[in-house]
Amino acid sequence: QVHLQQSGPGLVKPSQTLSLTCAISGDSVSSNSVWNWIRQSPSRGLEWLGRTYYRSKWYNDYAVSLKSRITINPDTSKNQFSLQLNSVTPEDTAVYYCARESASGWAEYWGQGTLVTVSS
Amino acid sequence: DIVMTQSPDSLPVSLGERATINCKSSQSVLYSSNNKNYLAWYQQRPGQPPRLLIYWASTRESGVPDRFSGSGSGTDFTLTIGSLQAEDVAVYYCQQYYATPYTFGQGTELEIK
Numbered sequence: 001q002v003h004l005q006q007s008g009p010g011l012v013k014p015s016q017t018l019s020l021t022c023a024i025s026g027d028s029v030s031s032n033s034v035w036n037w038i039r040q041s042p043s044r045g046l047e048w049l050g051r052t053y054y055r056s057k058w059y060n061d062y063a064v065s066l067k068s069r070i071t072i073n074p075d076t077s078k079n080q081f082s083l084q085l086n087s088v089t090p091e092d093t094a095v096y097y098c099a100r101e102s103a104s105g106w107a108e109y110w111g112q113g114t115l116v117t118v119s120s
Numbered sequence: 121d122i123v124m125t126q127s128p129d130s131l132p133v134s135l136g137e138r139a140t141i142n143c144k145s146s147q148s149v150l151y152s153s154n155n156k157n158y159l160a161w162y163q164q165r166p167g168q169p170p171r172l173l174i175y176w177a178s179t180r181e182s183g184v185p186d187r188f189s190g191s192g193s194g195t196d197f198t199l200t201i202g203s204l205q206a207e208d209v210a211v212y213y214c215q216q217y218y219a220t221p222y223t224f225g226q227g228t229e230l231e232i233k
Contacts, residue, residue, distance in 0.1 A: 036222075046170070046213060046224035063221045097169050105217025106160040108181070110169035 002026040004098050004111035012118050018085040022098030029074045030054045034101035037083045041094035088118045122146050122216050126225035132233040139201040141228045143214035148194045158218035161199045165210045
């Protein structure tokens with residue numbers, strides 16, 4: 001059974017960097033699985049942010065609207081992956097989820113969610 | 121981006137009655153090479169992450185009660201709950217995984233009448 005455990009601060013100041021980590025158990029970050037970040041806010045609903053996956057080398061896909069600010073990185077030594085979002089504003093306030101994508105694209109396993117508030 | 125639009129936004133249903141939620145995509149999510157619709161449904165209870173109910177538009181995830189069913193093809197899809205139970209009170213979302221960015225509907229809040 002796959003389990004995703006999220007960690008990271010719940011409060012980030014405007015213009016700073018949001019950093020979250022998703023620790024994986026029951027699978028490997030280097031497997032054929034695809035690892036996503038999704039966020040949810042009242043104003044934007046559920047919003048796909050991006051993903052990372054390994055196919056002989058590492059690949060990333062990002063939402064175009066965030067492409068200049070977002071980085072998703074795998075950490076094979078700790079079997080986890082991370083989200084970094086730079087230059088945050090209050091509009092980035094949301095519950096952030098990590099999720100494992102099935103081979104075909106639906107999100108079959110989710111982390112518990114982390115509420116991140118952007119405020120000074 | 122593919123826009124997903126659900127209706128209604130809120131749905132009051134009596135216990136034991138049928139609930140029907142609609143989802144429309146701005147372009148077809150049917151992949152012609154395998155004749156599969158790249159459409160999933162999720163249930164989200166308060167304070168919890170979304171839970172996968174249905175994928176390929178009509179395939180129930182393991183452990184999902186058979187009162188949940190999905191139908192539709194192309195751009196129009198439906199989630200049906202055959203006989204509403206109290207534990208079905210939640211927000212339901214459709215999602216297309218035909219192309220990135222994956223996109224979700226705005227959600228339908230299912231409540232007890």
